[in-house]
Amino acid sequence: MLVVQKFGGTSVGSIERIEAVADIISRTLRAGHQCAVVVSAMGHSTDELLALAHAIDRLPDPRELDALLSTGEQVSAALLAMALQKRGVKARSFTGWQARIYTEPVHGAARLVRIEPDGLREAIAQGVVPVITGFQGIAGEDVTTLGRGGSDTSAVAVAAALGADLCEIYTDVTGVFTTDPRVVPHARKLSEISYDEMLELANLGAQVLHPRAVEAAKQFNVRLVVKSSFVEEEGTWVVATATGFEQRQVVTGIAFEREVARIALIGVPLHRHGLACVFGELAQAGINVDVIVQSVVQSSDVDVSFTVKEADCERAVEILGGLKDQLAYQGLVREAGLAKVSIVGAGMISNPGVAAEMFRVLAEADIPVKMVSTSEIKVSCIIPADRVEQAVQRLHAAFLEP
Amino acid sequence: MLVVQKFGGTSVGSIERIEAVADIISRTLRAGHQCAVVVSAMGHSTDELLALAHAIDRLPDPRELDALLSTGEQVSAALLAMALQKRGVKARSFTGWQARIYTEPVHGAARLVRIEPDGLREAIAQGVVPVITGFQGIAGEDVTTLGRGGSDTSAVAVAAALGADLCEIYTDVTGVFTTDPRVVPHARKLSEISYDEMLELANLGAQVLHPRAVEAAKQFNVRLVVKSSFVEEEGTWVVATATGFEQRQVVTGIAFEREVARIALIGVPLHRHGLACVFGELAQAGINVDVIVQSVVQSSDVDVSFTVKEADCERAVEILGGLKDQLAYQGLVREAGLAKVSIVGAGMISNPGVAAEMFRVLAEADIPVKMVSTSEIKVSCIIPADRVEQAVQRLHAAFLEP
Incomplete structure (x- = not known):
């Protein structure tokens, strides 16, 4: 071999x-x-x-x-x-x-x-x-x-x-875990995980494997295993379709990311095509925009919220300030001290109730959800940073413990 | 330019x-x-x-x-x-x-x-x-x-x-000096020096310029100047034939090297062509042999002395021990704690009395000379290491001070 x-x-x-x-x-x-x-x-x-x-x-x-x-x-x-x-x-x-x-x-x-x-x-x-x-x-x-x-x-x-x-x-580390063991000491090592799930987890701040590497592995169908060089122990296989025990669970893992800031532009006139401009300018400045949420307030105006790293927030606000005339937005709100917590699992596709269950768990713990973003195999919530450990623990208990 | x-x-x-x-x-x-x-x-x-x-x-x-x-x-x-x-x-x-x-x-x-x-x-x-x-x-x-x-x-x-x-x-350093200013505080910076003199000085342990570089400069006729990156000051020109003031002096500079060891093979039969073998084996072991002196004792035997770096002495003696049968030498003497002091100057070629003057200066200071080696533009003496500073100072005074 x-x-x-x-x-x-x-x-x-x-x-x-x-x-x-x-x-x-x-x-x-x-x-x-x-x-x-x-x-x-x-x-x-x-x-x-x-x-x-x-x-x-x-x-x-x-x-x-x-x-x-x-x-x-x-x-x-x-x-x-x-x-x-x-x-x-x-x-x-x-x-x-x-x-x-x-x-x-x-x-x-x-x-x-x-x-x-x-x-x-x-x-x-x-x-x-x-x-x-x-x-x-x-x-x-x-x-x-x-x-x-x-x-x-x-x-x-x-x-x-x-x-x-x-x-x-x-x-x-010895592999990919259901979540960060520093937050949930009884987090479980996964024996396998699909490329798509790993991609969501990698993108969502689980720092085991770089997303581009997972993408490339998926594209070229490279058999991948993540394991420790410090202890001899079976690692986590990253495969096209996970078939083992864990797949019977809807949620495979819980990822989180701290130092998130939210910026909201209030009342952006729709007809100006300003949004492309906003994200284009931010990209050009090397600022990564993560979650984007847009909602129509009136027929002609939208509110746009998005998250950036806290370290980029100041610069992003400066850039948006320079675009005020061009975009003609009515207000700008920013909020730092946030975090993102996400549940990931290929099983979600066929389990429409998972997002609702996540909101319920967070609501029961009185954790306010500022923004939500979903894909076919993950749900992300933006919450206050000082609640992130509690959120991860509650979600782990709800989705990943027997 | x-x-x-x-x-x-x-x-x-x-x-x-x-x-x-x-x-x-x-x-x-x-x-x-x-x-x-x-x-x-x-x-x-x-x-x-x-x-x-x-x-x-x-x-x-x-x-x-x-x-x-x-x-x-x-x-x-x-x-x-x-x-x-x-x-x-x-x-x-x-x-x-x-x-x-x-x-x-x-x-x-x-x-x-x-x-x-x-x-x-x-x-x-x-x-x-x-x-x-x-x-x-x-x-x-x-x-x-x-x-x-x-x-x-x-x-x-x-x-x-x-x-x-x-x-x-x-x-x-600001250029090439008549000798190491740490030993002779009033050593003078040379405004120019010839490739050949620089080569002798470089080989003799003045660590300003690598000998190979001087060789290459001579071969390709590259105009070379050595100067300081710390202070703005004229450096020393390294040229084909020095023409400035210093050339009126017979000696251009004094170099020295510490941590020298001498090995002598006593009574080596001439007919065995053993000497080529000795230096071949040492070279193969990466041991640099510097001064070599050979003298005929009887018609058929020779004594051979040579110097190596102190750090190489042990290994050289080992190698020579392995060659005892082949070379049939009668004895081996080694002596560490030596140094080499050399006077260099293109003017020596036309001044045959320079070597004698060097020996006189060393003798007057009661510094024993263990070995001598000469080229057209230098004379080197092997002396006890603890006398090297005194030797350099005396020689500097005799040859390089008005």
Whole structure:
């Protein structure tokens, strides 16, 4: 079996951890499998490099920032290759350009375009374990990076390009849980979860696996498993359609996100097509808008509410202030100190009462719901941040405990 | 004028230093010149990377060690490019592969083979300052490094490839001195020195400029100047034939080196051709042999003495022990705690009395001379390490003070 193994920052956070990772890879080889490895930068090294750049310039040149940040994975890849060789395992580090990982010509958050895997294949055929830098590629001769969490995407893309049988995402937790065990200590590890559910959970703030990686895995049908590099234990399989025990439950997991702010534009005249303009301008400023709720007040006016990260709120309000004349809205309301709590489950599609049940649970706990957003497999509620733990605990008890 | 400016590790040792270097480059551009820049890794970052590698393996894989160490210069090049852009100077970092710097396929101390400078030329033509990682190149698709001090060589090679008018080596001293000012406080800065003299001084332990870089500058006739990135002050020109004031003096400078050990093989039969074998085996073990003195005792036997670094002495003695039967030498003597002091000057060629004068000065100070080695432009004496400062001071007074 050809296995792509990805090790995140905490998994290679020290020399001791790198040695432990080399042991995991050695064991996989001894079990008769072939391996290709994708690594993140050691622990906080990306943050340290970022701090150096910001000491020079608050907005450093994006090309140079990518050139700088890409060194973090080069360090961990070279060190891991050394650790493998010490164990008698033939290994070779590959940077983005050496592995022929091509991206869009964009810096900071480039999307992968293609991988030319001949060099990697050749190494594997020679019994050499390629240790590939995650998070980075090239566009032309420029080094590009994929943005935070990009190493997960690199791993899935490498697995797809190599036609690997399996992609293992090693991290510092043992899998995907029904919710954050720090909030619900008896949260359960899922043995499997569908791509779609994982996508909702990943997008909703469960930081186990990057959404783009899940998307890519779904697109290329890569078998994915999330597991711990710290303890030997079965992880969580991410599959097309989950078939195990958990699927008999309507809700698979509960995700939440803190530091959410809500901005409401009151009385926006419909005929001006102003809304496209609002979200276009915010996107251009790099501000991610999450939940959007729109309601018609009169026949010609709408109220629009949406959420952004608290850190972006001030800037978003400034931008909207600049658009006041153009949009002709009547008022702007903002509210920080919010959180988003979401229930996710493929079973919801056939269970229309789930949203109502969620509102009931929150109402019984006197938790006010400021906004609601739904998809086929999730319901999200915006609530006060200081109530989020209670909300998660109540919802976990209602939906995920026997 | 097209100027190649090289900045060493202490010159880019912190964000403040990188900002200062960006100011130097900006001033050069404002003076109407074009620039290409070569940088070393920040301060002790190469040592830190080396320590990581050694924490994994005492003898890490050479390819991976190069992959690891090459990240140090990538960091400083990217940061310096950012600092230049902040000043409105167009700049772009180039790694070894991006700058098309090709070396022999050897790791750890590769020699440069060629540079294809079209990409660098194009950048310069567009008004962009290329900021090139020193110390590294590629062989095939592998990253290689040039060994310690390799950034000097990179700078000279880039200057030669671009046909630059001048190569400025910025360092933490203001130029080349008649000797180390820490030993002789009134040592004088030389306004110029010949390639050959600089080569002897560089080889003899004056750590201003790497010998390979001087060799390359001589070979390609690159105008070289050594100066400080910390203070604005005229540096020392390294030229084909020094013509200034100092050349009227016979001795240009005094170099010294501590931690020298002497090994003597007593009674080696001449007919066995054993000596080639001795030095071949030591070279293969990576042990640098410096001064070699051979004297015939009887018609068929020779005594051979040579010096190595103290750190290599134990290993050298081991290797020689293994060769005892083959070489049939009668005895082996070793002595650590030595130093080498050398006087250098192109004027010596026409002044045969200089060596004698050196011995007289040392004898008058009761400093025993263990070995002597001469070239056309230098005389080196091996003396006890605890007398080296006194020797340098006495020789400086005798040869370099009015």
